[in-house]
Amino acid sequence: MSAIDFWLGRHRDAAGDLPGAELPWLARLREEAIDRFADEGWPTTRRENWRHTSLAFMGQQALAAEAGEKPEAVLARLRERYRTAVRGQARSHGAGSTLGEGARSHGTEGAVGAGLPANAAAFAPQDLDHWLVFVDGRFAPALSAIGGLPGGAKIGSLADALKHTPEAVEAAFGSASDGEAPQALNAALATDGAWIRLGRGVAVEQPIHLVFIGATAADRHLRNLIIAEAGAQATIVEHYPAGAAGSTLTTAVTRVLAAQDSQVTHLKLQQEAPEAIHLATIEAEQARGAVFASHSLSFGARLARNDIRTRLAGEGAEALLNGLYHADGRRHVDHHTRIDHARPQGTSREFYRGLLDGNARGVFTGRILVAQDAQRTDAMQRCDNLLLSRLAEADARPELEIYADDVKCAHGATVGQLDEDALFYLRSRGVDAAHARQLLTYAFAAEVLERIAHAPLRALGRAALLDRLPDGARLEELL
Amino acid sequence: MNAPTRSDAIGAFLEQDYAAGFVTTLETDTVPKGLSEDVIRLISARKGEPDWLLDWRLEAYRHWLTMTPPKWAAVQFPPVDFQDIVYYSAPKSKKDGPKSLDEVDPELLRTFEKLGVPLHERARLAGVAVDAVFDSVSVATTFKKELGEHGVIFCSFSEAVKEHPELVRQYLGTVVPPEDNFYAALNSAVFSDGSFVFIPKGVKCPMELSTYFRINARDTGQFERTLIIAEEGASVSYLEGCTAPMRDENQLHAAVVELIALDDAKIKYSTVQNWYPGDKDGKGGIYNFVTKRGDCRGARSHISWTQVETGSAITWKYPSVILRGDSSVGDFHSVALTNNLQQADTGTKMIHMGRNTRSTILSKGISAGRGSNTFRGLVKVTPKAEGARNYTQCDSLLIGDRCAAHTFPTIEVRHPTAHVEHEATTSRIGEDQLFYAMQRGISAEDAVSMIVNGFCREVFKELPMEFAVEAQKLLGVSLEGSVG
DSSP, X not given: OOSHHHHHHHHHHHTTTSTTTTOHHHHHHHHHHHHHHHHHOSOOTTSGGGTTOOOGGGGTOOOOOBOOSOHHHHHHHHHHHXXXXXXXXXXXXXXXXXXXXXXXXXXXXXXXXXXXXXXXXGOOGGGGSEEEEEETTEEOXXXXXXXXXXXXXXXXXXXXXXXXXXXXXXXXXXXXXXXXXXXXXXXXXXXXXXXXXXXTTOXXXXXXXXXXXXXXXXXXXXXXXXXXXXXXXXXXXXXXOOOSBSSOEEEEEEEEEEOTTOEEEEEEEEOOOTTOEEEEEEEEEEOTTOEEXXXXXXXXXSEEEEEEEEEEOSTTOEEEEEEEEEEOTTOEEEEEEEEEEOSTTOEEEEEEEEEEOTTOEEEEEEEEEEOTTOTTEEEEEEEEEEEOSTTOEEEEEEEEEEOOSSEEEEEEEEEEOOOHHHXXXXXXXXXXXXXXXXXXXXXXXXXXXXXXOSHHHHHHHHHHHHHHSTTHHHHHHHO | OOHHHHHHHHHHHHTOOOXXXXXXXXXXXXXXXXXXHHHHHHHHHHTTOOHHHHHHXXXXXXXXXXXXXXXXXXXXXXXXXXXXXXXXXEEOOOTTOOSSGGGSOHHHHHHHHHHTOOOSHHHHHHTEEEEEEETTEEEEEOSHHHHHHTTOEEEEHHXXXXXXXXXXXXXXXXXXXXXXXXXXXXXXXXXXOOEEEEEOTTOBOSSEEEEEEEOOSTTBOBOOEEEEEEOTTOEEEEEEEEXXXXXXXXXXXXXXXXXXXXXXXXXXXXXEEEOOOOOTTOOSEEEEEEEEEEEEOSTTOEEEEEEEEOOOSEEEEOOEEEEOSTTOEXXXXXXXXXXXXXXXXXXXXXXXXXXXXXXXXXXXXXXXXXXXXXXXXXXXXXXXXXXXXXXXXXXXXXXXXXXXXXEEEEEEXXXXXXXEEEEEEEEEXXXXXXXXXXXXXXXXXXXXXXXXXXHHHHHHTTSOHHHHHHHHHHHHHHHTXXXX
């Protein structure tokens, strides 16, 4: 049972064992958070922010994990897929595979020095990426691999950071009143997460992968804190691969504090098991001139809800919220985004696309808020949905809330189906109907992926999409 | 161009007085303040209503008691004391009401004249039949005879209850049921009068029908109820204009409008709403909480809403269309202007239920001064609505840096053949546009007026001509001086 009492009990039992339990501020924050959660309960459609997604069923939902693959195997498969995807992309980009990859590995060789695999052709730049792996909500050092880091960069687990630099964590942890009720539950129960802190001007070239694997636990609660000091740069990837099967619950909160002129790119790849419930928040605070890009690819889980918020708290900040969701069967996927233009001259771009098949329901809410001070804001938002079956549903709520006059704001939303003319064209060229549909569906979705600047990650996103689409393997060969 | 001149001009423009703010002193027949079953019985008795209607009112009232005022709209106002409102006020006149214009209180006629209602011969010239509603009772209806020849029924609601009870009973509350929402329930309980239109099978209404609403007596709420039925193949264009005199207290206006279009019928409903908006400090003004809904019940029926909202302290209004019949069409064209401390939360709902239904939403919001303007809409395509098509365009124009413009559309699509598109933009009047006009010798004020009119043109062209002219004037008056 996951009724409120269950969670209150869980908090009582676990509070003493959670990392940083001895820190008074954290204990107090967890108290407040669980109180708030008990007060508000699971959100239902009566709450304005949950009009299309109800968690009322959570009151009766029994959570149980059925052990699946070993975490090692899940991780190995994920990394292998990444490798093949990058290799496939390199191949499809002409120039001949051996030459292409050889040239690439050559480029990075100088920077990294020794320790490269002997076979240069098999080597791909992603082997230098940093990997932090968490199993059932706890850091798994044995599975993790953090490569060489520039001075001033700290990548580790939140639990460790609470031991060594609790003050720094306190400043970034967030409060019990942030976000919605599930976020409060997360604050009360989070066991661990990533702690990434980049000093002034520190740039971490290779992506930092955070892999969250469910093994035997029925629920897990993760909190990731990313702090980029002035001018720092990093790319962070959150993976939620399918681990344990069964009705599991994941709550995740990722907080990004982007100081002046820093650049943070965040990619989230949600591929949880078909019965999983995934409730996540990504919230960023951007100082003057900070650039934040969020790419959210949501392909798994029975119910996935992503709250993505960024606040352009300094002048001239830039935000990109980019996302793609695919759902079939009886799945439900909800993205709830908010871009808060608090200061002048901010720029934001938001693009979401949805593919909805079977009985699935896709929900998008995007609010753009322009405060009175935020003159010369330039905000643009789009959400396009493709309905692939008779019973699928798409709901879109693009919202503009504007209190400044010197602004350029626009939003657009569409729901439709594949273009008959384009289908006809492909068929006239001898492509069979089913395949033509697949191609056009892929093309519609792939536009979102094009916005991922880092090429290997783009390939990774593409691979994840192809793995979701029926007949994806055939498409992949063709592309 | 330098800024001070501009904002001075804006200021002067914005500070224009409310031109229709005069009070007519009339002897009125008023029930005491407050609401109870007794008051409802009294209203019903005064109007000589049949029992079924009284029961209907009482049922609505009992339901209303269980409801709470909606909180979701982006408007702010102190809670309304529903016991502090006079629910019924009728000008005292001869027992049976005036038979002709000569019998109408001259004071009343002068009021209409000031408002420019073409009630006399002018009415004939203008080709408009007017069912003028003064506070709660309809005082004169013109052109009834000519309309009668075509079988068109156009009369006050109370008259319809007496003369055509079967029609009223058949259709009343079928589009907006009494329990629909808080204000609709209140209206159902206490509605005093309104207009009733019935266009029989195959008849194209020979003229545009028009009602002029006006809230006059102090402390009175206006709760009118309009019911328009177009039978198979019928068509009608209905015009509604509203003004209220200047009052310090906030007055409540909670109307219900129901439109029913059967097969191949067409109803075009146009509103120019110019209730008193309150003064520039936000004192006084009308609370306009209206439920308007059309039901495209028949195949190929067409309902079109056009509104120009320049008045009221608070507007809360969502003229909607239920597209039930196959191939039915719904339109919503709106211009909403808020100035000073006015707040408007308006928009539409298009519910696609039939096959091949189409809807268009065109909304132009203008915020000036410290006004707040919200578009709130819903486009819903139900699982059986094959081939539904919607196009929505929402534009907001901001004049001044203290105003607010919001857009909250909702799209819910449950059929894969649907095509739903929504576009929205927000911008202000460009410096370069103003500069261009001014260097051609056009005053800043005229330039703003021109630009705003251009911004609203697509909606104005949907209005019948007399209204289009009035609407343009109204915008000019409401915005005068607000360059920039």
